[in-house]
Amino acid sequence: MSLAGLSMRDAIRRSRVPPALWVGASLTLFWIVLAIGAPIIAPYDPIAQDLTRTLSGPSLAHPLGTDNFGRDVLSRIIWGTRLDLAMGVIGVAVPFAIGCSIGLAAGHAGGITDMLLMRVLDVTISFPFLVLVIAIVSLLGPGLTSFFIAVSLVGWVSYARLLRSQVLVLNHRDFIQAARALGYGPLRIMLRHLLPNAIAPAIIFSMSDIVLVILLGSSLSYLGLGAQPPAAEWGVMIAEGQTFMASAWWISFFPGLAIVGIALGFSLLGDGLGEWLGIGE
C-alpha cells in the first residue's frame, strides 16, 4: 500500500517534469558527449590542412565543407565543442564559487562588510561587461587564460548579489534565528543552514550565465582577443570564414549554428529547472 502510494507519487512527480527540462538536459548532454568523444566522433583532424581541397562546399566527404586551408569544418566544430563548453563551464564555475562565498559572507555578516560589497557591486555593474573584460584582456594580453581571469574578476558580482539578497531574507527566518540562538558558529550556519536554502536561484541563473559567457568568449575570440588560431574555436572559425563569406559561406555559418545550439541547450535547461523548482526568473 505504502509502496504503491509512493510509486504513484513518484509517477506524478515525474510527469510534472517540464518538457523544457528534458529537452534542455538532452541537448546539453549531446554537446557534452560531443566534447568528450571528439577524437572518436570527428571524421578528420581539426587542424590538418589539405591544400588540395580548399574552400570546397558541403559534400559527402565533408558534410559541412572545408575552409581555406582545406580543414574539415564539421571536425573543427566537433573539436570546438571542447573549447566553447570549457569556456562556458569554467567561466561560470569560478565566478559562481567566488560570488556565492562573498554574497553568503556579506549577507550573514552584514554591517560594514555588506556595505563595502554593495559599493563594489555598484561600481562593477557600471561598466559594460564586455568592455571591462576587453579592458582587462588588453592588459593581460590576448588568450584564453586572460579571458578566464577577466571573467572571474567581473562575473562574480551577479552571484554575490543573488546570494546576498537570499540570505537577507533567510536571516529573519525562525530556523536561522534558532541556529544562532543555539550558538552555532558562523561557518556552520552559513554552510549547513543558509547555503542550501539560498543557492537555487544562483544555480538557475548560472545556466543562462553559461550562455552569456559562451557568447562573450566566442565574441572575444572573434575579435582576436580570446582563443587564438589555429585553435578550433567557433568564434575564431567565424572570424576566419568572414574573409571568404562571398564564396564560402559555410565556414562562418555552421559554427554560428553550433553556438545557437549549445546556447539553446543551457537556456532550456535553466528555464526547465526554474519551472520545476518553482522559481521564476
Place this chain on the structure above:
Amino acid sequence: MDRFKFVLTRPIQLIPVLLGVSVISFVLVHSIPGDPVRILLGTRATAEVIAKVRAQYGLDEPIWVQYLLFLKNLAQGEFGRSIIYKTPVLDLVGTRISPTVFLLVYGVLLSVAIALPLAVVSAARRGSWADHAIRLYSTVGLGLPTFWLGIVLLIVFSLRLGLFPVSGWGQGFLGHLHHLFLPALSIAIALSPILIRNLRASLIAEMDSDHVIAARSRGVPQARIFARHVLPHALIPTVTLLGVNIGWLIGGTVVVEQVFSVPGLGSLMVSSIFARDYLVIQAITLAFAAAVIMTNFLVDIAIVALDPRIAL
C-alpha cells in the same frame, strides 16, 4: 516635491560610483605591463630624459598623488595623447562617438519595433500557434551571437541581394540609416528575445489584474482596454529592462562595429588594444561606463515619471 527631491539627490548617490569607476580606470592603465615612459619614448631614450619625463608626468610621485593628478586631469577633460594617432585622446573619441550613439539608438528602436508587436500577439493569443512560435523564437534568440548574425545578414542582404552596403556608415542622416541598418538589425534581433519575454510576462500579468477585469465588466471595448489599461503599465518594466541592458547593448555594438567596419568607439577600442594604445582604451572604458550610469539615471527618472505609484 518628493519627486523633485529624488531628481536632486540621485546624482549625489552616484558620486561613490563615479569615484569607484575612476579608481578602476586608473588602476587599469597603471598596471600596464612595462614602463609607460619607455613605451612613450622608445628604447633609445637616455636615463636623464626618462627621469625628466617621469617627473613631468608626475610618475615619481606616490601613487595617491598620481591618482589625484589623474582626477584633476579628468575634470579638465585631459585624457592624454594617443601614441598611435598622435592626437589628444579626447578629440579622437569625439570623432568616433557619433556612429556608436547612432547605432545604439537605431538598434534599440528597431528592437522595440520587433518586440512590441510580437509580445502583444503572443500575450493576446496565449496558447495559440503564434504564441508558441514567438516563444520558441525568444528562447532560440537568447543564444544568437550578434557577430554571427551580422555576417549572415551581410551574406544574404549585402552580398547576395545587394540591398545594403558592406561597411562604413555613409553620408548624411539617410546615408547613416541605410549603412547602419544591418548592424542595427543584428543588435535588435539579438536584444528582442529578452524584451519579448519580459513584455509578454508583464502584459499577461496586467491582463489578469483587477483594474482590467473591472474595465472589462464595465463593457469597455477590448481594444481600448488594451491601449489604455494594459499596455502603458506593461511597458514600465520593459523600460527598466532596457536600462539594465544598456551595458549588454554597448558590448553588442563593440562587436557589431567590428563586423561591419563602422568607424565608432567599439572598433577604435579593439584596434587600440592591438596597438597597445592604453590611454585610448582608458578613455573609451570611462566613456562607456559614463553612458551606463547616465542611462540608468535617466531610466530611474523616466520610471518615476511613468509610474506615480513608485515610492521614493
